[in-house]
Amino acid sequence: MTKNNDSKSVVRKVTKRQIKTPQSLIHIKHTISLFQYKLWILLLQEFKRQFDLNEPTDDRGFRYVSMSYIEQHIGYAPSRQDIIDDLRALRKEEICFNYFEKDGNKTQYFSGFISEMKVTRLTIGFKFPSVIDDVMLGLDDAKAIFQMLNWDVFNHFSGKYEAIIYKLCKDYLGVGRTPYMTVDEFREYMGIKPTEYAEFMKLNEWVIRKPTKSINTSDISDITVEPIYSRNGRKVIGLHFLVTPKHQTSFPFIESQTNPAFAHAKVTIALSDQETYLALFSSEQISLSIDRANQYCDELKKKEKTINYGAIYKTAITENWGQQIIEQRSIHTSEQLDVSNDTLKNLASQPQNTKKSDESDWSIIHQKFLMRFTALPEDEQHELIQGCIKAQKDVFKGVMRKNYEALDLKILEKPSFTTLLWPYLAELWQEPITKIL
DNA sequence: ATGTCTATCGGGTTCCGAAC
DNA sequence: GTTCGGAACCCGATAGACAT
Incomplete structure (x- = not known):
């Protein structure tokens, strides 16, 4: 496993931003770093925002996001070279779409979280693969399909596995539990190669227990998660997570009741x-x-x-x-x-x-x-x-x-x-x- | 009794940013 | 540039639970 390259995120910006992502795009198996994942979600959000405001692309189909916007949400100023390297990784990495097949459509694999990009000192220009365009633009009932992800909570997590489990569980908060996954499916979803954490004991220690403990003990987290194992004898063969909302007595970053x-x-x-x-x-x-x-x-x-x-x-x-x-x-x-x-x-x-x-x-x-x-x-x-x-x-x-x-x-x-x-x-x-x- | 699997702990390595 | 400390990760040892 490559080292997460976002441990530089120390300063947390205080924002009131809510990130919306459609459910089918949430179910993506991950082999990208945490920073790349966060960067990609910010680009998705900006894409949707511009589309909702009828802002056109440029004549070559690019949309742009300002570097200061990225800095504000990530919490520090990443170097231009780092961003270029991460966007390249996002362009190259295979994306698995609709992993849980929850809407009846088959899982599909594509090359590229983004298809094209260009970076200047002040802006990032980007294009998404057509499948992501289709998903983002083809929503008849955005309210029903879109889930809210609180960016402050999401960005608060410094571990890659914390963020992925948080996002997975947050998506299933309404249902109260995530879908059942075999251990192999879980490994694939989390982006764990077969050689990594070969023993379940180690997988459990670093990819399940530690991140869930971190989510549950975090002051800022708005949910609690509990892994439920399915066993054949002693051997763990699969798992799902129970998700419950955590009532927060004080949480300054979001307006707790946004609608009057x-x-x-x-x-x-x-x-x-x-x-x-x-x-x-x-x-x-x-x-x-x-x-x-x-x-x-x-x-x-x-x-x-x-x-x-x-x-x-x-x-x-x-x-x-x-x-x-x-x-x-x-x-x-x-x-x-x-x-x-x-x-x-x-x-x-x-x-x-x-x-x-x-x-x-x-x-x-x-x-x-x-x-x-x-x-x-x-x-x-x-x-x-x-x-x-x-x-x-x-x-x-x-x-x-x-x-x-x-x-x-x-x-x-x-x-x-x-x-x-x-x-x-x-x-x-x-x-x-x-x-x- | 033996083997398999899990839980937990401590020690070590690597990487990276911060401080000097 | 060097040192320091934290986080992520790896490895091995040990103990206990359970199936055969």
């Missing part, structure tokens, strides 16, 4: 998850869902139950609890119009208080209905739940309906359901929601 939709969340929601949610729901819907989840968490808090904010937010957003709140508020508002209650009228005429009063009102309604409902015999409770689900046929369709039916009494723990059940009962019991207050 997540402003009310009490824990950090991973940027990749934010992207996914934003692709499915509007900011307003997400914001409302988080508000509703917070209400639900407050109720749990009162009952002194342990609260897993991350899991509750995930459920709230994917089940769109916010929509339930909107529906509930419209019911609530129309009921209010029929009631000659001065207090309620006053509340309605004070928009600055509306949200707060809605929340506290709803909490009281919730408790009152819950008390009356749970006082009923259990079979009556079952019947009412089934009746509500049947009445809400627009909301509960197909699989979703079956899931809710299967939950039955446990369904009362779901705010998304009780926001429907209480109005249903109010109508059934001739007990307008506002009168029960």
